[in-house]
Amino acid sequence: MTSADPGEPGGHPADPAVAKMLRWYPRAWRERYGKEFLAMVEDSLDGRRPTWRLRVSVAWAGLRERGHQTRLTSQKALLRSLTRGWLTFQVAGYLIAVLPSEFKASPPPARQWQATAALGVLTAIAAFTGVALLAGSVAAAPAFVRYLQAGGWPKVRRRIAWAAGATVAAGGALAGLVLASLSESFSQLNGSPTYLAGVLATSLALVVALWLWTSVITTAAKRLDLAPRVRKAEKILGMVATFAVSVVISVNVIWYSAIQSSVFQLLLGLTALAATALAAATKIRLAARSGRRLRSASGRGR
């Protein structure tokens, strides 16, 4: 804790165990309410150690405050956001679990071109998205280096440690799942409640790891001093990556329809693809327009 932190106000050093509880709150909140909050906690504890119940309730309140600041204004919104991520992983996990068995199946000769085209598009999208993500990272790199040189590392160090820990845990769970799947047949795995529980737990661990990395990136990105044209580029590249996921899912459906010779699935995949393309075009146009506004506002400010 720095000397400017609310834990040590005006010659009244706060109990470190109590002061530690403040870390759950966003920085702006700590600066505004930290001192009086700690005073209140100390008054109510009257020299006793904070109980676990108190720690948990304060941690939850701090997370809610963070949620409020990021426009997740209620527990429901926070839960909705986590559930949405979790469901996405369930769908992706299902596809990953089902597709390998389908790779062994060949499409009927009449549909061979469709499967080949779908796989070609998937490869192209993977390459294109990879390049987009790389370009985004390269564009933001100078600002990130400036941020670290200006003393930013301590501000993200702990988050990075948490995210790395969660990634190791999720990677371990994933490796365990893969090892388990090698020793049993697809039908055995499909009927195994233990395997299902493993899949659910692993996907949850992956969501948490991704969420923590997102938090690292968001925290750093908020403090980066990006030039308006870089901001515009980042906005568009971010959207490209988001829409690539939707395109991948749609193309997977089209590929699967070739294996199954299903016209219904083909139509479903094509409709999803068209809807994604339409939404992407609109969003990217809006992002470009808002980027232009950013640039002109910045030009006027000079």
Added chain:
Amino acid sequence: MASKRPASGLRRENDPPLLILISLADGPKHGHALAKDIAAFAGVTLGPGALYGAITRLEERGLIEPLGSDDRRRPYQITSPGSAALAAALADMRRVTRTGLARLGLDGGRA
């Protein structure tokens, strides 16, 4: 819908913002004094997280304001919009209470 907020922006009974406004209605108080007062008049124990969450929202909405203090214990006072919102919420509650008492046929059930 049951969860719809009334026009005053305050919910009923054990809503921490409402309890804080009631507590501040008779004068400024700091966090610990608020918690003790609320426990005394409403029998509700507000933890620091819940209390300061509510204080933050009330201050954002301009219903309470902090007073200057050299101490770490910063007192808050209710503002004019806060008094108006509290009066509206209490009037709502009184109407509901009267209706309930009247339907039970208990004394005080009529206005």
